[in-house]
Amino acid sequence: MTAKIALTNVHKSFGPKDVLRGVNLEVETGQSLVVIGGSGSGKSVMLKSILGLLTPDSGSIKIDSRETVGLARRGRADIDHQIGMLFQNGALFDSLPVWKNVAFRAIQNDGMNEADARDLAVDALKRVELGAELLDLSPAALSGGMHKRVGLARAIASKPEIIFFDEPTTGLDPIMTDVINHLIRNCVQELGATTVTITHDMTSVRAIADKTALLYKGEIIWQGTTDELEGSDDPFLNQFINGLAHGPIEVEGQKLDSAPSPAEAV
Secondary structure (H helix, E strand, C coil), X not given: CCEEEEEEEEEEEECCEEEEEEEEEEEXXXXXEEEECCCCCCHHHHHHHHHCCCCCCEEEEEECXXXXXCCCCHHHHHHHCCEXXXXXXXXXXXXXXXXXXXXXXXXXXXXXXXXXXHXXXXXXXXXXXXXXXXXXXXXXXXXXXXXXXXXXXXXHCCCCCEEEEECXXXXXXXXXXXXXXXXXXXXXXHHCCEEEEXXXXXXXXXXXXXXXXXXXXXXXXXXXXXXXXXXXXXXXHHHHHHCCCCCCCCECCECCCCCCCHHHHC
16 A cells, blocks of 8 residues: 655754654555654654654655655645644634634635635534534633634645644643543544644543554654553653663663663664
8 A cells, every 4th residue: 555644864953963864754645643752852853854844864755655855835735735733832823713714725726715615624623523603712711621622623624634733732631632532433434534743642642543653762662553552562662651761772862771772772
């Protein structure tokens, strides 16, 4: 099967700092991939590179077998049109009511009239279990959980083929985290979308991932299914998923326990 998204030997540096150091990763059509890793591991830079917001120094990023590295914004318009995004903080427009936030792309990019856009928003909100009574509210009037669900509604409103989730449960309590995880899973399955989620929340991993990849110091050092995740004896993976201070992963710039490098541990 041809990968929907394929990264091959992707490198990205900022001055002397190497952030991505040869990322190799594939996401099959309809698959839910979750990329885990600590702060500074390169998750956000990888995501921005796939989205075309950053240009890798070298390597290949293909979507539907089409090379995107170096592609101008206008040249990738058809690719961008099939992508939805849930931002970490929701990123709703404070000056717009909920319904215009949800239908923003349909109005701005597709020229949809307001009556149809409002209907689109109603349908998208229903998918995330929110009612039409929110349509005319300001984002400032929403709770944290509602804010995140409206962001999810916007991400799925146009029924995209690819959806990216950036730390979808950050700042939420455990109950709302569970709600968001199940909404994401249900919406993705209903749409049949290919998804990439970046997170450090193992609750989200276990709830939504078909495949998980561990990014450490700019390299994918482990990847596998959820079952393989639970059964793995990889020391880097085990330290991360169990939240252990001691192990091969450096904590605050210092190794707390001697251990082999990622390559030696394989």
